[in-house]
Amino acid sequence: METIATLKPAKAEIIKQAKAYITTLFEEKLPRQLVYHTLKHTSLTVKEARALGQAAGLSEADLEALVLAAWFHDSGYIDAYDGHEYRSMELAEQWLTEQGYPADRIAVIKDTIAATHRDGSRETELQKLLVDADMSNLGMPEFFANAELLRVEWESMLGKTYSNVEWAESQLDFLMTTNFLTEVAADRYKEQFKENIKEQRKVLKKIEKKHKKKEEAETETFAEPKRGIETMFRTMYSNHMKLSDMADKKANMMISLNAVLISLIITYLGAKIGGKSTVINPAFIRNPILTIPMGLLLATALGSVVSAILCAQPDVTSFKWLERSPQIATNRRVNLLFFGNFNKLSLDDFQSGMTEIMRQKDKLYTNMVTDIYYLGEVLTRKYRLLRISYTIFMVGLILTALSFGIALLYKA
Template identity: 75%
Template sequence: MEPTETLRPAKAEKSELLKQAKAYVTQLFEEKLPKQLVYHSLDHTVAVVKEARKLGEDSGLSAPDQETLLLAAWFHDTGYTEVYDGHEYRSMELAKAWLTQQQYAPERIALVQDLIRATHRNEAGETELHQLLMDADMSGMGREDFFANAELLRAEWETTLGKTYSSTEWAESQLDFLHSAKFHTDAAKSRYGEQFKANLKEQRDLLKKTEKKKKKKDEEENGTFAEPKRGIETMFRTMYSNHMKLSDMADKKANMMISLNAVLLSVIITYLGAKAGTKSGVLSPTIVNNPVLTIPIGLLLATALGSVVSAILCAQPDVTSFKWLKKSPQIATNRRVNLLFFGNFSKLSLDDFQSGMTELMGKKDALYTNMVTDIYYLGDVLTRKYRLLRISYTIFMVGLILTALSFGIALLYKM
């Protein structure tokens, strides 16, 4: 038997060959197709085959051409199992290898390869079969599931190609795609024309809605200063309240140390001067008779004095200020100026203060800029207060320990 006689005729066992092609492609996709290809999946290939069959029937294709068209549809994306960009050319090789094993006619194998090549973005469809497969492959833009499939393609590009799009950017790209795309055959125009127009209109509306949402979001972000939100107001209210409480705590602790050390100083001075006479001079007879007690009493006196001085400095009013320069305009937006604090605005003339407050109420970010500056200055004052308070308590603690130790040593010395 001659080799040409063993080749499968175009019409012979058409349905069986297509079933075998379906089984082969299905198994190939299940085993080798990367999981991140959520758009160019088996479902997409099945949809293209379905649309190619209907377009071929509407165009009145002959049985051999219909079979060739469907075989090309089954194999047109098989190259994705090995390569992403330029997968069409790998699909041609896979189709040729499998069809050769099935003893399909060589001229028909070449035609299947030629049809698959036509689906590449840089190839032009010249024949009716080319255009039918191209229309079937792009039929999604004329179907109701266009937007759902578009999101799958977006996800696939992000995971496979690293291309990320904002909602607005994606809506713009899809609208550009619909504007530039077209169906080539009359069968496709008739089948998908109405839905294509509906999808185009819906995509325009979606872009407008997306741009409106983006604009609103930008206005909310940029307009937060002009129209304060509850969360931001709560944040500032909480911060002011916390600063005031901390300042009040520092003042109370400082006043406690002032009172305690003032009493201690009074007792020490009274004791040192008690029963002072002409023989003992200005000191108490106890000190004169026991000069070794001078050390612990002196330490206690120094402790009380150092602690009370630090506490007084802590409780002392501290007014932050700045050097105002007449050549510095835009008072309200100057980050170093706080018009909400008297220590700053008291340095200004009435006219400068009024103009600054007017600017403060008119600028978008001026109000919160001044509130942030005010909180910064409050924090600066609190830092100084608690540093001095810490010094006062440390002096008092260390001084008491040294006084007790020295007094114990003095007692041992006397014994």
């Protein structure tokens, strides 16, 4: 009886000393980036390990080994993150040896700590109980708050970043694939564990719904048009109208210029006398070579003005087969917003087509896009002809100037 009385205080003392040692060690050396694997987590694991050990009916020696293993199981975080369990075993062996703890019991404690590694063996009861105590957070109301701390820790220490959806999915998957290894742990945590799984499903569903709404807002679907789409269409229509007006003004300028030029050339080349005959200007009779530059200038003006007239000429694209089309509003090639497409339709057909378009916003936008496309085709034709007109005028003037210079040299 006397021997037993002296042993009990000694056993209680070693646990108190281990607590003091780990507390000081964590305060001095634990990295500040560790916000989950802190002294708080270790203390919780110790508390749950003692409760599980007592519920399992462990002997006093085994319960002491379990509690000591719980105090040291995360001590290796002071030096390493991945594989910290092995460093924890070394620290436990070193400190317990200094305290004169039996070597065979140190071996038991080390084997128990090794079980907390993700690839560790979990065969003995002590190993299973420590793993369950370490994972007891899954069956507690604080699971969600602690999970966020773990997420921050992983981002800081491992560089792992997760979106809200990814994190919620990973947590639900972890809960669904985790099982407690002992009956006492399953019985102790089962109610809150089930509640946490249920709550995590709700969290994931809520986050996915919010994420989906955000994606729809960013893509701005046809079903919910945003101001940006309407602004885009207004801007495109405005730009097309400005470009078309610019092309018409340039074409009119070329028509006026070349018309005046042609009139002057004809007047200079010859004039009617008495309304009966035409007399060639005497200057060309004396210098017939001048007819070459004047002829080039006349051809230039004529070619340029014809191209400019074709550019300014109204061009209406019509579809005669629209009269026979049974699905006018749904045809992607048809643009009921442009008179050139619907001028062959009857009033009833046009009204029914417009009513169908206004009923469905996607068809309305399709017709607006088609309208812009046809406006682009017209602009392409206008600027192609306008470019031809300007090119003819430029090249013609150069050839006229060169031929006139040659004519002067020839005269000399």
